[in-house]
Amino acid sequence: MKKNIFIISLLTILVPSSFGIITQENQYKKAKTEKDVTAMKILYEQAYAEDNDSIFGQLSLMELAKYNFFKRDYINAVSLLKKVYHKKITNKQYWLARSFLKMGKYQLSIISSQIFIAESDDNVKIENAYFLISESYLLQKMYKRAFNTLESLRTSKYINNNIPLLHYKMGVCKEQEEKFEQALMFYKKLKQDFPYHQYCYLAEDRIYNLKKADKLEIDLSEINTFRKEKSVEETKAATGKDLKIYLQVGAFGSEDRAEKLGKRVKVIGYKYIVFSKIKNNSKLYVVAAGPFDENDNLKKAMQKLKKNDIDSYVIKRY
Numbered sequence: 001m002k003k004n005i006f007i008i009s010l011l012t013i014l015v016p017s018s019f020g021i022i023t024q025e026n027q028y029k030k031a032k033t034e035k036d037v038t039a040m041k042i043l044y045e046q047a048y049a050e051d052n053d054s055i056f057g058q059l060s061l062m063e064l065a066k067y068n069f070f071k072r073d074y075i076n077a078v079s080l081l082k083k084v085y086h087k088k089i090t091n092k093q094y095w096l097a098r099s100f101l102k103m104g105k106y107q108l109s110i111i112s113s114q115i116f117i118a119e120s121d122d123n124v125k126i127e128n129a130y131f132l133i134s135e136s137y138l139l140q141k142m143y144k145r146a147f148n149t150l151e152s153l154r155t156s157k158y159i160n161n162n163i164p165l166l167h168y169k170m171g172v173c174k175e176q177e178e179k180f181e182q183a184l185m186f187y188k189k190l191k192q193d194f195p196y197h198q199y200c201y202l203a204e205d206r207i208y209n210l211k212k213a214d215k216l217e218i219d220l221s222e223i224n225t226f227r228k229e230k231s232v233e234e235t236k237a238a239t240g241k242d243l244k245i246y247l248q249v250g251a252f253g254s255e256d257r258a259e260k261l262g263k264r265v266k267v268i269g270y271k272y273i274v275f276s277k278i279k280n281n282s283k284l285y286v287v288a289a290g291p292f293d294e295n296d297n298l299k300k301a302m303q304k305l306k307k308n309d310i311d312s313y314v315i316k317r318y
Contacts, residue, residue: 028056058086074099094125097132106136127158147173161282168199180215246290247312258285265289268308
C-alpha cells in the first residue's frame with residue numbers, strides 16, 4: 001500500500017513537469033515558424049519563462065538574444081547571451097563576438113571569437129569568426145595582427161565561402177601598412193579570380209585611389225584586363241559555335257568527391273569531365289558526362305545514369 005502511494009505521489013510530481021516540457025517545446029517550435037516578429041518574441045519569452053534551465057528555454061533565450069542583435073540593441077543582446085549556459089548550445093561565443101564588435105569592444109570580440117574557434121565544429125561560422133578577429137584588429141589599427149589572422153585563415157581548412165573578401169581584406173591590411181605594391185598584388189589576385197564579384201569593384205576603387213594619390217605607378221588600363229574575354233571566345237559565345245553537349249551529374253565543394261562521381265560515370269560507360277565554377281562566392285567542382293554528339297540518344301544516356309541513381313540534365317560548354 002505504501003509502495004502504491006509512493007508511486008502515485010511520484011507521478012503527481014513528474015507528469016505535470018513532463019507536460020510542461022512538451023508545452024515549452026511546442027512554444028519554441030511555433031516561435032521558429034512564426035512570421036510576425038512581435039508574436040515570435042512573445043512565444044520565445046513564454047518558453048523561456050516556463051523553464052529557463054531546459055534546452056528549449058535556453059534555445060529560446062538564444063533566439064531572443066539574436067532578435068536584440070538584429071534590432072541593434074547590442075547591450076541587451078550581450079546581457080541575454082551571458083545567461084545562456086546549456087552545453088548543447090555552442091554558438092553563444094560567436095554571437096557575443098559579433099555583438100562586442102558592434103559595440104566597439106574589440107578585445108572582447110577577439111576573445112569570444114577565439115573561444116568559439118577552439119570549441120566549435122561549425123566551419124562556416126569559424127570562417128566568419130576569423131574575419132571578426134581581423135576586423136577587430138583593423139579597427140584598432142593593428143594592421144599586422146589583422147593580416148596575420150587572415151593569413152592563418154587563408155592556410156586553414158576553414159576558408160571556403162568568403163575567398164573574395166579574404167583577398168580584399170588582405171589588400172586593405174597591406175595598404176594600411178603602406179606596403180602598396182603588396183596591396184596591389186592582393187587586389188589583382190581578387191580581380192583575376194573573381195572578376196565580377198562586388199569586392200572586385202571595391203578593389204578597383206582602391207587601386208584608382210592609390211594611383212591618384214601617387215602611391216602606385218601603374219597603368220590603370222591594366223585593372224580592367226581581367227574582365228575582357230578573348231575575341232575568339234566572345235565570337236563563340238555569341239554564335240554558339242563549337243559548343244559541346246554534356247550531361248551534368250553533380251557539383252561538389254570537394255574535387256575528390258567530384259572525381260569519385262566521375263569514376264562512377266566512367267564505369268557506367270561514359271566519358272566525363274570535371275570543371276570548376278564559382279557560385280555564391282564558393283568554388284564548386286562540376287561533374288559532367290560526355291561530350292555527346294547531337295545525334296546521340298541523350299534520353300537513353302540519362303535513363304542509364306538514372307538506373308544507377310545518378311540524376312542528370314543537359315548543359316553546353318566549350
